[in-house]
Amino acid sequence: MFTRGTLIYIAQRIVLIGFTVLAVSSIVFLGIHRLPGDALFNEKLRGQAYQVLLHHYGLDQPLYLQYWNFIVGVVTRGDLGESLVNRGTRITPLVLRETLVSAQVGGFALIFTIGLGLILGMVAAVRQNTWLDYVLTTTSVIGYSMPNFVIAAFLILVFGIWLGNITGGTFYYQLGGWRGDIGQLWLPAFALGFPYASIVARLTRASMLEVIRQDYIRTARAKGLTESVIMIRHALRNALIPVITILGPLVIGIITGSVVIENFFGIPGLGKEFAQSILNRDYAIVIGVFTMYAALVGLANLLVDLAYVVIDPRIRY
């Protein structure tokens, strides 16, 4: 499956990701330093104390030296610096821990998105032009028309407030447990994934409709296979290929969508940190989170491209 060519391709891509990450963090670093004011202003320090703080963060140095120290720190030690608001908090471990939390929510949302989308799309295709098909296609337009925070608000209203506390009154995700708690995760995952599930359903329906008219499906029927075996083993596998093409945008959509959803449900992940650090003007963390996001998106794209190879053996790099 992974030939030598593929491995070389992976290596090239990883080098490219490294350069992209460096470029993104440089743009944000230099861009941020053009902004007026800084987080330290909030502390209303004067004279000596302010100078001590500036020196502590190296902000008294000229910009090119700050930039050089930042780049050297990132490249050699993977060190993104220290939070400007919470003194003494190193950013790299913080961001890594938050990424783990986000990955759990996002991974759950992804499984949910693809699973639900495939099932709905398949059902709509098999029952083409029946009332069920119309209901499902209309629902899918509604699904991707609803912003994820609107879905989240209604989920909380219905399940968290009107139906009583199904989720135990808290959406706060407990740190520490590796697998998290499905009981707490399914609401955020649903809100995060539902718009994309609608898109997956639409695509699956369209490509299933094309596939099930082909000759080899008729052959399978003539052999006397049951309908479910034909649909799942023969039709779905080929219908999946167009669906994979949106896997990339889908993963990126879930990563960026998590910014809203994590703030909504109070999940202490990367997305919450992203919005909070911007509102707090904690520029050091803003740079760190952007860097992490650039790396994540690059890696996600790479994984998606590799998924093509696994699902469609005709593709080679």
Added chain:
Amino acid sequence: MATAAAMVTSAIEPEQSSLWSDAWRRLRKNRMALVASVYLALLVAVALVALVYTPYRMSAIGIAPTYSGPSAAHWFGADELGRDILSRLMVGAQVSLIVGVGTQLLVLAVGVPIGLMAGYFRGWFDSVVTFVINVFYGIPDVLVAMIMVFLLGPSLNNIIIAIVATRWMDMARLVRGQAFSLREREFVEAGRASGAKPFKMLFGHILPNALGPIIIQATLGIPSAILFEAFLSFLGVGVQPPTPSWGSMANEGVLAIQYAPHMVIFPSVALSLTLMAFNFLGDGLRDALDPRSRR
């Protein structure tokens, strides 16, 4: 099936119908698209009315008990500062429509000429454009928009610029592909042979023939721009108070979701209905203008 239907209609009505009147006829038959157009017409009317009249001043605080629910005086209730939610929703409609339509006009202005030239002239210009488009696609749009709004400062203009920066390539890529295939057709060759200047070729011959897909793309781009603005406002980096945006209103409502759910419900419903209407209209236009591509 399609050819059979065409034969039947041509037998019944022998007069010729142009592409556009044909599309109009198909669009009118699409019930969802029709309902959506009526809703959008109403929304535009509301936004225009809000220019001269709102039930209360949208920024007037304390004119109703804070967090009070819907009542006869305040149909949609009041928010955490006692402001009238109906008035704020009406002004919010302006913001959403300006962002949605404004970004698409700019996207058209940027994407169409670039796409036309890249697809028609090919060569090094096409290579450069394709490269830039791919670079822009490589970076997640929300991050680009947030960096831009963060660095430029939040205002309606900057939000529109940020959204255009993340959306122009959709249009450029589409138009490039259209121009790419259209330039090989006989009528283009005929135009060139009769000595038409490049400008005339691009905007007089290629563009009118690519208009259908462009209209569809622009219509479907409007809801994604509105959603983008709501998203930015929801995170607090969008339109700044006291100007209401449906996204920021939903954000304020979320904080009070336990005791004043109407604060989040009304803006959410307005936002969802509007996005849905644009999507249904865009889908209807696609079916009408390009009958071969069935969903």
